[in-house]
Amino acid sequence: MIDSVLKKSRSGAELSRGELVSLLSITDTAELRSLYDCAYFVKERHVGKRTYFRGIIECGNICVKDCYYCGIRKSNNEVERFLMDEDEIFREAIWTYEADYGSCVIQSAERTDNGYIAMIERVVSRIKEATEGKLGITLSLGEQTEKTYRRWFKAGAHRYLLRVETTNPALYARIHPADHLLEERKKCLAALRRVGYQVGTGMMIGLPGQTVEDLANDVLYLKEIDIDMVGMGPYIPHRGTPMGWALPPYSDEQKAASLQLGLKMIAVTRIVLRDINIAAATALQALEYTGREQGLRCGANVIMPNVTAAQFRQQYQLYDDKPCTDENSLMCRGCLSGRIRGIGETVGFGEWGDSPHFKKRSATKGAGDE
Numbered sequence: 514m515i516d517s518v519l520k521k522s523r524s525g526a527e528l529s530r531g532e533l534v535s536l537l538s539i540t541d542t543a544e545l546r547s548l549y550d551c552a553y554f555v556k557e558r559h560v561g562k563r564t565y566f567r568g569i570i571e572c573g574n575i576c577v578k579d580c581y582y583c584g585i586r587k588s589n590n591e592v593e594r595f596l597m598d599e600d601e602i603f604r605e606a607i608w609t610y611e612a613d614y615g616s617c618v619i620q621s622a623e624r625t626d627n628g629y630i631a632m633i634e635r636v637v638s639r640i641k642e643a644t645e646g647k648l649g650i651t652l653s654l655g656e657q658t659e660k661t662y663r664r665w666f667k668a669g670a671h672r673y674l675l676r677v678e679t680t681n682p683a684l685y686a687r688i689h690p691a692d693h694l695l696e697e698r699k700k701c702l703a704a705l706r707r708v709g710y711q712v713g714t715g716m717m718i719g720l721p722g723q724t725v726e727d728l729a730n731d732v733l734y735l736k737e738i739d740i741d742m743v744g745m746g747p748y749i750p751h752r753g754t755p756m757g758w759a760l761p762p763y764s765d766e767q768k769a770a771s772l773q774l775g776l777k778m779i780a781v782t783r784i785v786l787r788d789i790n791i792a793a794a795t796a797l798q799a800l801e802y803t804g805r806e807q808g809l810r811c812g813a814n815v816i817m818p819n820v821t822a823a824q825f826r827q828q829y830q831l832y833d834d835k836p837c838t839d840e841n842s843l844m845c846r847g848c849l850s851g852r853i854r855g856i857g858e859t860v861g862f863g864e865w866g867d868s869p870h871f872k873k874r875s876a877t878k879g880a881g882d883e
Contacts, residue, residue: 515544519551522784533729536781537774545773552780552812559788560814562858565866566849567651567792568609568820569618571829572597576622578655579690582717584751584830585622591753593828596621596629599636605820606640606648612846613862616649618674618817623655630661634668641669649865651713653744656697659704666708672867673705674713674744679720680734681727688720688756702738711871713790714738715745718778719771721756728778732785741871742815743782746794747775749832763800772800776811783812788869790815796832805849806856815866818849 518532528536539545556562573596574585585592597605602619609617617640619633637650651672652665662673677698679685685695705712716731735743748771750757763771775797783791792815793808801807805816819826850860 515539515547519547523551523554525787528785530726530729530733533732533781533785534725536784537725537728537777539777540773545777548777548780549811552783553810555787556783556812556814560790560869563814563861563866564809564853564858565616565790565815565861565864566614567616567618567649567815567817568605568612568614569620569817570597570602570605570609571620571819571821571825572602573621573624574829575624577625578623578693580693581688581690581755582720582748582751582757582832584753584832585828586754589753592830595825595828597822597825599632599639601822602636603639603643605822606636606650607643609820610640610644610648612820614648614818614820614846615861615864615866616651616672617820618651618653619670620653620674625657625661630657630664634664637665637668637670649867656701659708662701662705662708662710666710670710672711672713672742674715674742675701675705676715676717676744677702677734678715678717679723679727680716680731681723684720684722684727687722688717699738706738711741711868713742713744714740715743715792716778717748718745718775719748721748729781732778732782735782736785739870739874740786740789741868741874742790742792743786744792744794744815744817745775745778745782746796747771747800749796749799751830751832768800772797772804772807775800775804776807779808779813780811786870788873790866790868790870792817795819799832803852806852809853809858810856816849816853818846 522528539548575594575596576585576587579586579588606617650670652670653674682695702714750760791813793805793813797804797808853860
């Protein structure tokens, strides 16, 4: 059964929901290897054996949201709050540019106040001007109005990542307060598409109560909204959150199972969506030191090295045991580059590494407008 599904996927045929559930349910070692090999075949054919870096700048942890799984939720009084100033964000972005990463990601906890919105607009514009438009800029700053998204796009940002975490309404409601709405997230994704961004979203994999049927539906949702890029990772508890208070640290067996589910989700997403960008999340490395490289071998083609100044990293802990919080940016660059070369891939230094899917859709739209 699995062999026939994988053969079908290699040919480019559409897979049914039931077939996705079958792939996500694999536990046999040989079948897992076949799944990962198939995903890598699809990756090599559609996006190549090239990994793109996105230097991530975690610029603030002051949040208006109170998600039950997140270590920097607004009700966590154990967190030392910070917001990098304009010059600090600009300096990290320029380091990213000079390190030849090609792109940066400006990420923070969610804020919607006017001063914050204007500060992001200014710093994006400064980065764009200082690098003569050569540094790609991705934002991951949560739910905003379409007007705000347009301001930031006009300033120079061109990619935006907004994870929905799950498309199961009941599950979404269990992991968020009542005023955090799944439909609002979906509306924001639609607004980002209207503005012109390359749009990314993603899921949290392995949430309590989540099923493989939920994950299969998530993949189908990504296809339905014609997404350009995906950033998703395994759920890892934070003991300073309602979802993590009573949980003991993950055992080795739990870590292995969580990693396996994360890798299967990457592989299935690659097989179904083929030419999008998929990030190998840092959370994979929290479960296993080589987790991000394994993600690349299962179909991912983007890695987001942390370029945040060392003094801020400990305060941006979305989950427990986050890796690389005690390294500087140069250490991350050298370490990751060597590890990627070690699996037979190259790093696309100095390249934006835009989603081939986005380029294809843009070309089609442009032709239709003529």
